[in-house]
Amino acid sequence: MVFGPVGVTVARGEVVCVAGPGGSGRTALVLALAGRFKLAGGSVVVDGAGPDVRRAVAVARAGDAVTLDELWTVGDAIAHRGVLARRGVEEGVRARLVRAGVELAGSAPLWSLSAFESFMLDLALAAAEDTPVVVVDDVDRGLTPGDERRAWIALEALAGDGRAVIGATHDASAARGLASKTITLGASR
Numbered sequence: 001m002v003f004g005p006v007g008v009t010v011a012r013g014e015v016v017c018v019a020g021p022g023g024s025g026r027t028a029l030v031l032a033l034a035g036r037f038k039l040a041g042g043s044v045v046v047d048g049a050g051p052d053v054r055r056a057v058a059v060a061r062a063g064d065a066v067t068l069d070e071l072w073t074v075g076d077a078i079a080h081r082g083v084l085a086r087r088g089v090e091e092g093v094r095a096r097l098v099r100a101g102v103e104l105a106g107s108a109p110l111w112s113l114s115a116f117e118s119f120m121l122d123l124a125l126a127a128a129e130d131t132p133v134v135v136v137d138d139v140d141r142g143l144t145p146g147d148e149r150r151a152w153i154a155l156e157a158l159a160g161d162g163r164a165v166i167g168a169t170h171d172a173s174a175a176r177g178l179a180s181k182t183i184t185l186g187a188s189r
Contacts, residue, residue: 008183010164012132015155019172020185026168027062029185030137033166034059060126060136061119068110074121075106081125089128096124100154115142119151127158134158139167140174148174 010016020026035053068077078090097104102120104113113121119139126134136155140148152167156178159165169175172182 008181010133010166010181012162012164013159014164014180015152015159015175015178016164016166017152017172017175017179017182018166018168018185019170019175019182020168021170024185026185027137029183030135030166030168031059031062033057034062034133034135036062056131057133057135058126058129058131060122060134061141062135062137068122070109070111072110073106074104074108074110074113077110077121077125078106081128092128092130093121093124096127096158097121099157100124100150116147116150119143119147120154123151123154123158127161127163131163133164133166135166135168137168140169140171145174152178 008016018026018029034057036059068080072080078093081089081093097120100120102117104117104121110118110121119141123134123136126136139151139155143151148169152175155165155167167175167179172179172184175182
């Protein structure tokens with residue numbers, strides 16, 4: 001068993017923090033909640049859409065399973081998401097970045113972004129999909145404690161737009177007071 005048993009109900013407007021050390025099943029749980037990891041038992045239901053969970057959940061990042069090509073530019077990443085999502089993606093992505101105080105040139109290569117800028121771009125791209133749920137693995141990856149807190153504030157702002165947001169991290173400290181629920185996973189099995 002990679003994780004479990006886990007039972008959680010998440011409403012729109014809520015942020016859930018999944019916390020646990022490496023090997024605890026964090027990424028697997030986030031991917032399962034997004035309908036991208038096969039469950040041995042149980043189910044995931046989003047807005048009544050049982051088998052179609054994948055369409056209802058955007059994944060901002062999930063380890064190596066969901067990642068952007070570092071050789072792309074910011075503009076390439078936005079254009080790619082536009083193909084996958086809908087028209088008006090660029091405006092939505094730019095607006096979310098501006099709200100977070102992040103300004104990125106379209107010509108900037110992804111490898112040149114700071115960890116926080118990369119996080120915000122991943123989040124803005126997922127938000128552009130306009131799904132009721134957004135999941136984000138490794139919220140803390142490469143971030144300073146101050147930037148990690150800013151990342152959780154950005155997740156709370158996204159939830160404030162009427163989404164259910166699930167973020168995974170090693171330590172729930174930065175999410176304190178921002179996440180409405182915390183799921184704590186134990187050490188590796």
